[in-house]
Structure formats: structure tokens, C-alpha cells
Amino acid sequence: MTTTAEPTSSPSESSVSRDTPLVELRDLTLQFAGQTILQRINLSIPRGQTLVIIGESGCGKTMLLKSVVGLIKPTSGNVLYEGQDIHRLNAKEMTALRRKFGFVFQNAALFDSLSVGDNVAFPLVQHGVASGSQLRRIVSNGLAQVGLPDNVAAKRPAELSGGMRKRVGLARALVLEPELVLYDEPTTGLDPIMSDVINELILRTRQNLNVTSLVITHDMRTALKVADRVVMLYPFARLERGENQILYDGPAEGLETTSDRRVSQFVRGEAGERLMEMRRSEIRGFQETPDVSQYYGRQSN
Amino acid sequence: MWGSTSGLHGHQPDCGTFRIGGSECWVADLGATTDSYQLTAAPPLTKESNVSSVPNPRRIYRGAKLPPTLYRWLSDWGEMVVDALVTLGDMAIFAGHMFRWMFSALPRRGTILPNFYYVGVLSLPVVALTGTFIGMVLAVQSYAQFHNIGLESRLGAVINMSLVRELGPVLAATMLAGRVGSAMAAVLGTMRVTEQIDALTSMGADPIHYLVVPRFLACIMLIPALTIMADFMGIVGGYFYSVIMLGIDHYQYLNNSRQFVGGWDFFMGIFKSFFFGGVIAIVSCYRGFHCEPGAEGVGRAATAAFVFSFVIILAIDLLLNIFLDAVYTAIWPHGARLI
Numbered sequence: 001m002t003t004t005a006e007p008t009s010s011p012s013e014s015s016v017s018r019d020t021p022l023v024e025l026r027d028l029t030l031q032f033a034g035q036t037i038l039q040r041i042n043l044s045i046p047r048g049q050t051l052v053i054i055g056e057s058g059c060g061k062t063m064l065l066k067s068v069v070g071l072i073k074p075t076s077g078n079v080l081y082e083g084q085d086i087h088r089l090n091a092k093e094m095t096a097l098r099r100k101f102g103f104v105f106q107n108a109a110l111f112d113s114l115s116v117g118d119n120v121a122f123p124l125v126q127h128g129v130a131s132g133s134q135l136r137r138i139v140s141n142g143l144a145q146v147g148l149p150d151n152v153a154a155k156r157p158a159e160l161s162g163g164m165r166k167r168v169g170l171a172r173a174l175v176l177e178p179e180l181v182l183y184d185e186p187t188t189g190l191d192p193i194m195s196d197v198i199n200e201l202i203l204r205t206r207q208n209l210n211v212t213s214l215v216i217t218h219d220m221r222t223a224l225k226v227a228d229r230v231v232m233l234y235p236f237a238r239l240e241r242g243e244n245q246i247l248y249d250g251p252a253e254g255l256e257t258t259s260d261r262r263v264s265q266f267v268r269g270e271a272g273e274r275l276m277e278m279r280r281s282e283i284r285g286f287q288e289t290p291d292v293s294q295y296y297g298r299q300s301n
Numbered sequence: 302m303w304g305s306t307s308g309l310h311g312h313q314p315d316c317g318t319f320r321i322g323g324s325e326c327w328v329a330d331l332g333a334t335t336d337s338y339q340l341t342a343a344p345p346l347t348k349e350s351n352v353s354s355v356p357n358p359r360r361i362y363r364g365a366k367l368p369p370t371l372y373r374w375l376s377d378w379g380e381m382v383v384d385a386l387v388t389l390g391d392m393a394i395f396a397g398h399m400f401r402w403m404f405s406a407l408p409r410r411g412t413i414l415p416n417f418y419y420v421g422v423l424s425l426p427v428v429a430l431t432g433t434f435i436g437m438v439l440a441v442q443s444y445a446q447f448h449n450i451g452l453e454s455r456l457g458a459v460i461n462m463s464l465v466r467e468l469g470p471v472l473a474a475t476m477l478a479g480r481v482g483s484a485m486a487a488v489l490g491t492m493r494v495t496e497q498i499d500a501l502t503s504m505g506a507d508p509i510h511y512l513v514v515p516r517f518l519a520c521i522m523l524i525p526a527l528t529i530m531a532d533f534m535g536i537v538g539g540y541f542y543s544v545i546m547l548g549i550d551h552y553q554y555l556n557n558s559r560q561f562v563g564g565w566d567f568f569m570g571i572f573k574s575f576f577f578g579g580v581i582a583i584v585s586c587y588r589g590f591h592c593e594p595g596a597e598g599v600g601r602a603a604t605a606a607f608v609f610s611f612v613i614i615l616a617i618d619l620l621l622n623i624f625l626d627a628v629y630t631a632i633w634p635h636g637a638r639l640i
Contacts, residue, residue: 069503091507098505109500112491113415123504172504 020083022047022180022212023068028077030063036236037063039245040077043231047179050206050213052223052252055233056266060245061216062106064233065182068214069101070094081180099127102173102181102211106188108165110157116143116168117153123176142171146201163194170201174209181205183215187222199225220267227252232263395509395590396583399517402510408518416515420481421523425530428476432531435468436460436538444547454553458561460539465562469532470570471618474577476531477524478610482585485516486606489589490599498590508590517582524578525571532570565629573621577614584610 021044030038037060045051053061066072068079070086078085081097089097110119120139124130130138140150146167157165166186173181183202187195199222206213206226217223223230232248232255239245248255248263255267265272367375407413439460447453489512492498498508536558543549585606592602 066499071499071502095505098503101503103500103503105496105500107495109496111497111500113488122506126504126506 021045021080022082023214024078024080024083025064025068026078026080028064028067028079029075030060030067030072031075032063038074038233039236039239041233041245043246043249045212045214047212048206048210050202050215050226050228051231052215052217052227052229053231053233054218054220054223054266056218056235059233059235061218061233062184065184065214065216069098069103069182099123099176100179102176102178104166104169104173104181104183104186106185108157108169110165110168110172112157114157115153116155116157116160119157119168120153120172120175123172127176129176138175142175143168145174146171147197163190163197166190166194166198167201170198170205174205177209178211180212180214183213183217185217185219186215187217187219192221195219195221196225198222202226220269224252224255230255232266234262391591392583392587395587398509399513399583399586402507403514403517406510408510408515412511413515413518416519417523419484420477420516420519421526424477424480424523424527427480428473428527428531429534431472431476432464432469432534433538435472435531436464436535436540437542439463439468439535440539440542440547444543453547453549455557456543456549457540457554457556457558460543461536461558461562462566464535464539465532465570466566467570467618469535470528470574470577471614472535473524473527473531473574474581474614475611477520477527477578478581478585478607478614481520482581482606482610483603485582485585486589486592487599487603489586490592490602493590493592494594494599513582513586513590516586517579520578520582521575522578524574524581528570528574532567569622569625572625573618576617576621580613580617581610584613 023043023045025041025043028038028041028043029036041064043051053064055061063072067074068086070079070089073087079087081100084097086094086097110116111122114122117136117139120142121135124135124138139153143150143152148164148167148171152160152164152168157168160168170186186198186202190198202213202215202222203226205211213226215222215226228251230248230250230252231246234245234247236245247260248258255263258264261272440456443456443459444453447456447459489498492512498512501508501511540554544551544554588602588606588609592598
């Protein structure tokens with residue numbers, strides 16, 4: 001994407017070695033209302049890598065993603081960006097750091113009150129990067145990059161289809177040329193063709209901008225297509241005592257041959273013991289159903 | 302962070318949890334209103350912690366000889382009071398953040414003007430219309446009583462005094478809370494539910510600065526204008542009904558109004574309206590920011606915004622009236638008027 005945005009220099013940039021992972025999670029633990037969502041997650045993402053985190057709904061994927069950009073504070077543990085703990089930064093430092101992030105939300109999260117063009121221009125205006133004709137040019141380039149024509153800029157987000165909204169969300173996330181792009185379920189709710197378009201855009205973004213990407217998905221086609229590395233998270237409540245929440249960490253190709261039954265079940269999309277659990281609860285529900293005749297007294301006779 | 306909340310029960314000073322009657326409660330953190338959430342959980346009960354000293358309800362019952370129904374009733378009321386205090390505290394911190402932003406950096410004109418238009422221009426017709434009707438209703442209600450004692454010519458004083466001191470500002474505030482406050486809560490609630498507020502934060506914008514400050518400015522700066530409109534139209538409506546419909550003498554009506562209604566009464570109404578506008582903006586934005594997920598959550602936020610605003614407006618109205626009367630007595634002990 002062609003923008004005139006100057007690359008943001010971090011105060012510690014010179015001291016950060018190229019070997020330092022761009023993002024590192026150390027013993028990240030998240031609890032919500034007394035319930036543990038993530039327990040001691042350790043993960044490091046090297047520069048330029050596309051890491052895909054897979055896992056069933058409710059396993060804490062989105063929470064993890066939001067804690068990486070500082071939208072959620074972890075209960076304990078650290079999130080390091082270029083070696084800096086992002087949750088120890090003050091508001092000003094955090095704002096400066098967020099310029100290096102691009103976040104593609106699950107439902108695009110476009111601002112309804114603004115036009116598509118204003119949505120894409122928002123990060124540029126917010127950080128005072130561009131204005132006037134230069135701003136319009138950058139927005140137009142951004143939309144072209146995700147395959148959207150110029151005339152879309154004047155429309156309201158409500159007038160767009162799901163796929164177009166996702167692409168506008170991607171254009172908005174990329175407009176500042178971020179170092180790290182985070183995708184929250186980028187293909188959820190899209191038809192197979194549009195899903196493939198989004199997958200291609202993720203790949204193209206990586207090639208063109210050499211960004212580091214963190215993709216959260218439960219769509220295996222996306223995972224297999226875009227991932228350099230796949231991590232599978234498992235719901236904490238279902239783990240055996242002392243077991244690591246990360247069931248798999250490796251290349252996408254290795255998913256098929258893994259020995260862990262839970263991983264292969266997820267990859268193949270098999271319900272497995274969940275089906276048994278469902279049947280057990282059905283039987284329990286049937287057994288526990290009270291005899292309704294008692295409410296009608298002796299009339300039932 | 303939540304020292305005040307946890308302080309209520311004197312334990313766990315750094316986390317947003319507290320216990321009532323042995324049950325664990327989690328308090329939405331202030332962070333949800335700024336740029337991050339704090340997800341905290343109550344630590345497990347230990348013998349050492351103060352939490353474990355919360356007695357078993359049954360034991361309380363045996364010791365204090367309270368019937369279980371009364372215990373439950375007290376417990377429910379206690380929980381409600383604690384919840385209300387927590388909400389008030391959270392709202393005060395929310396307002397504090399907003400004031401900090403308001404005095405450090407004003408929002409861009411592009412975010413302020415649409416709010417001014419929505420709050421001010423679009424509210425004028427409805428405020429004018431309701432003001433007119435209130436003026437006429439006052440005339441209808443008061444006429445019979447005043448006519449019976451032969452004081453119908455004093456109707457102007459009663460109607461206009463009630464309008465500029467009380468009904469004008471409260472009516473304008475009620476209309477604003479209903480029309481604008483609910484809409485604010487619904488819009489911000491939808492933004493919360495659809496992750497638009499998270500999107501703002503992730504792009505380096507502070508949601509309170511971007512979303513709340515313009516709405517607050519619009520409310521406090523334009524509610525005096527709406528109050529003046531409600532006063533004016535109420536006076537016109539009252540005059541119309543009293544003089545044209547009921548045939549009260551035009552000179553007597555206006556002369557009595559002039560004698561009894563002064564600049565202080567007008568000032569009281571305008572002064573109070575600033576507070577009403579501020580309350581509407583803060584309560585509505587707070588409710589929107591703390592919206593529960595789903596359509597039902599947004600609906601509940603919109604309703605709660607109006608109900609809470611209205612209750613607080615009436616409570617503040619009482620306090621301000623007492624305060625302003627005391628100020629008036631201090632300045633003019635013999636009842637002299639500003640004009």
C-alpha cells in the first residue's frame with residue numbers, strides 16, 4: 001500500500017535485536033468472573049511469521065488476540081512487543097504503539113456513522129498522518145488494494161455486503177502500514193468464494209508489506225492456506241489437571257499427522273465425545289423431567 | 302484501581318471483586334470505559350482471608366434470631382444498595398475521565414458539530430411543543446381554584462413563576478433525556494456490542510474523548526437554549542389560554558407576572574439546566590459504554606439511561622432548589638429581587 005506515513009520509531013528500536021520475537025506472551029493468564037479462560041500461555045511470534053491460532057469456540061482465542069493489543073489486561077503474565085511489556089506502557093506510549101498494529105475485527109467493526117472512505121481514513125486522521133487530497137489518495141489506494149472500487153468510499157457500511165465490509169475492515173487495518181496485523185475470525189460468515197478472497201488478501205498482505213500476522217480462526221481451510229505455523233488452543237475447563245492449554249504448535253502440515261486425538265478431531269471436524277456428552281445430558285434431562293401428572297392432583301385418574 | 306469498591310468490604314484492595322452474603326460478585330472495571338478491560342477474578346477462599354469471615358447465612362439466622370424471609374429481604378436490599386453505590390462510584394470515575402479529557406484536549410470540530418445539531422436543533426420543535434402545552438395545562442389547572450377566590454388575575458404570576466423556575470428546565474431536561482439520552486445509550490451500546498469501541502481503542506483513539514466529550518459538551522451548552530425555548534413557549538401557551546380563551550385581563554395578567562417573576566427566577570432555571578444536561582450526558586454515555594451484549598442489552602441500556610437520568614435530575618433539582626434558596630436568602634435577606 002502506498003502511503004506517505006513515516007515509519008514510527010520506537011524508543012527502544014535500536015536496542016531491539018532482529019532475533020527478538022515481535023510478540024511474546026509469557027505465562028499469560030486470563031480469568032473472567034472467576035472462570036479461567038487462558039492459563040499460563042507461553043507463545044512467541046517471530047517477525048514476518050503468520051501464526052494461526054485455531055480452537056473451538058470459547059477456548060479464549062479472541063481474548064488472547066485482544067490482550068495482545070492491550071484491549072484486555074491479563075490477570076497475570078506479560079505481553080511483550082519488541083521486548084516491551086505493553087501493559088506497563090502509559091496512555092501516550094500505548095497510543096504510539098497502537099499505530100504499529102492493524103486489527104481486523106470479526107464483523108469488521110466499521111463505524112456506522114462514517115462513510116467507508118472516512119472509516120479507512122480514520123487511523124490516518126487520528127494519528128495526523130495525512131489530510132486533504134493526500135488523504136483521499138491513500139484511501140483510494142487502500143480500497144484498491146483489497147479489490148474495492150473508488151465509488152465504495154462514499155457509501156455507508158450498512159450498504160455493503162459481509163465480504164465487502166470485511167475487505168473495508170482490512171483496508172482500514174492496513175492503511176497505516178502496520179508491523180503486526182491481527183485477524184479475528186476473518187472468514188466467519190462468508191461464502192466459500194469470499195473466504196478464499198480474504199485468504200488471498202491475507203497472503204498478499206504478508207507478501208507485499210512483509211507484516212507479521214496473527215490469525216484467529218476455526219476455519220481449517222484458512223488455517224491450512226495462510227499459516228506458517230499453527231497453534232491449537234483447547235478450552236481450559238476441558239483440560240486434564242496440569243495439562244498445557246496449547247495442544248499443538250507447529251507447521252500446518254503436521255496437523256494431519258498429530259498423535260493428539262483432540263487435535264485430529266478438530267481438524268477433521270468430528271464431534272467425537274461431544275456427541276456422547278450431548279446424548280448423556282439428553283438422557284439425564286429426560287430422567288429428571290418431573291411427572292407432570294402430580295401437578296394435576298387426582299384428576300389424572 | 303477499584304480500591305473504593307473493594308474497600309466496601311475491606312479486602313482484596315486491587316481487584317474488582319467483592320462478596321455479599323458469601324456469594325461472589327464481579328465488578329465491571331473502569332477500564333471498560335477507557336482503553337482496556339481488567340479481567341479479575343476473586344481469589345479462592347482461604348482461612349487467612351477476611352472473606353472467609355463472611356458468616357454462613359444459617360449461622361447468622363441462629364445467632365441473630367432473624368426469620369429466613371427477613372434475612373433474605375435484608376440480604377437482597379443490602380445487595381441492591383451495594384450495587385447502587387458501586388454504579389455511582391463507577392459513574393463518578395467515568396465522569397472524572399471525561400473531565401480530564403475535556404480540559405486536556407477538545408475533540409475535533411467534525412465530531413462536535415453533528416452532536417450539537419442532534420441535541421440542539423433537532424430537539425427544539427419537541428421542546429417548544431411540549432412547553433406550549435405545559436403552559437396551557439397550567440392555566441387550565443390553576444384557573445378554577447384562583448377563580449373561586451377571585452384571584453384569577455394573578456394567574457400570570459403563578460404560571461410564569463412555575464415555568465421559569467421549575468417546569469421549563471425540568472421539561473427541557475426530560476425531553477432531552479427521552480429523545481437524546483436514550484438514543485446516546487443505544488448508539489454507544491450498539492458500538493460496544495459490535496466492537497466499534499474496541500476498534501476505536503485499537504486505532505489509538507480514546508473512546509471517552511472521541512465519543513463522550515462531544516456529547517457532554519452538546520448537552521451542557523445547548524440545554525440552556527432549550528430551557529429558554531420551553532420557558533418562552535410555556536409563557537406564550539399560558540398567556541394564550543388565560544387571556545384569549547379564559548378572558549383574563551391582558552394588563553392584569555402581564556403586570557402580575559412582571560411583579561412576581563424576576564431575573565433570579567429565570568437565572569435559577571438556567572443554572573439548574575446546566576446540571577441536568579451534564580447528568581443526561583454522563584448517565585446515558587455510561588449506560589451505553591456498559592451495555593450488555595445483544596439486542597436486549599441495548600434496549601435495557603436505552604431504558605436505564607432515561608430512567609436513571611430522570612431520577613437523578615429530580616434529586617439534583619431538589620438539592621439545587623434548597624441551595625439556591627439559601628443563596629438567595631443570604632444575598633437578599635429581606636427578599637429583594639435581582640431585577
